[in-house]
Amino acid sequence: MASGGIGWVVAVNLVIWTGLFLMVLRLDRKLRDLEKDR
Amino acid sequence: MKSRFAPAFKLLLWAWMCLVLAGAFFYAPLAAGFLGESSRILFFHVPMAWTAFVAFLAAAVWSGLYLARREPRHDRAAAAAVELGFVFCLLATVTGAMWARTMWGAFWNWDPRQVSIVLVLIFYGAYLALRGAVEDREKRARLGAVYALLGLVVAPFFFWVVPRITFSLHPDSIVNTRGTIDMESRMLQVLLASWVGFNALFFWLHGLRCRLGALADRRLEA
Numbered sequence: 357m358a359s360g361g362i363g364w365v366v367a368v369n370l371v372i373w374t375g376l377f378l379m380v381l382r383l384d385r386k387l388r389d390l391e392k393d394r
Numbered sequence: 395m396k397s398r399f400a401p402a403f404k405l406l407l408w409a410w411m412c413l414v415l416a417g418a419f420f421y422a423p424l425a426a427g428f429l430g431e432s433s434r435i436l437f438f439h440v441p442m443a444w445t446a447f448v449a450f451l452a453a454a455v456w457s458g459l460y461l462a463r464r465e466p467r468h469d470r471a472a473a474a475a476v477e478l479g480f481v482f483c484l485l486a487t488v489t490g491a492m493w494a495r496t497m498w499g500a501f502w503n504w505d506p507r508q509v510s511i512v513l514v515l516i517f518y519g520a521y522l523a524l525r526g527a528v529e530d531r532e533k534r535a536r537l538g539a540v541y542a543l544l545g546l547v548v549a550p551f552f553f554w555v556v557p558r559i560t561f562s563l564h565p566d567s568i569v570n571t572r573g574t575i576d577m578e579s580r581m582l583q584v585l586l587a588s589w590v591g592f593n594a595l596f597f598w599l600h601g602l603r604c605r606l607g608a609l610a611d612r613r614l615e616a
Contacts, residue, residue: 362419362420362431366415366416369415370412373415380599390609
C-alpha cells in the first residue's frame, strides 16, 4: 500500500478513536451528574 | 462513587492510543511472511485478545471476592468485567477473521485458534444468559460468581494451552513454546504500548459500567 493510502487509514482510525473517546467522556460526565443528583 | 480516572489520565489515554495508531502504521516494520500490510492488524488483534483475558481473570477475582464477602459491588464488578471482556473477545475474533480473509482466503477456516476463541465467547455468552435468566439478585450473583470462577480453568485453557498443543496455520504465539519472544523490537514496543492502552480503556469503561450498575441498583431499591 502506498504511504498516502496508509495515511488515510491512520486518519480515519484517529477520527473513529477520537469520536469513541468523546462519547465515553460524555457518558462519564452524564454519570457524574446523575450521581450528584442522588 | 468518584471516577477513578482523573481528566489528565483520560487525555493521556487519548494521546497514547493516537500514538499507538501512528506507531502501528508508521513506526513498526512489516512482519516477514505476511501478505501486504496485513501484519499491522497484530497491534490491535493481539492486545484486544489479551485484554479480554485480563477481563475474564478480573471477573474471576471479583467473583471470588463476592463469594467471600457477599458485597453487591463485587458482583457488579464481575458482571461488568465479563461484559467488557466479551466485547474485547468479539473484536479480537472479528479482527482475526479479517486477517484470515487476507492470508487464508476466507473469514472462517475452522482453524483451532478460531474455534477456541469462539468457544470462549460461547462460554462467557452463557454466563450473560445465565445472569439474564435468574430474577432473584442474590441467587443470580451467587450462580454468576461460581460460573465466572470456572472461567479460571476455561479461559487459560483456550487462550494459552490450545494454541500450544494443536497444529494451526495461525502465526506463532507472541511468547512461543520455548518461552521466548521472537519479535522485532519496534513491533514489540508498539504491541505492548497498545496492550497497555487497551487495558487502561478497559478499566475506565469498567469503572463507568460499575457506577451505572450501582445507580440502577439504587433506583431498584428506592
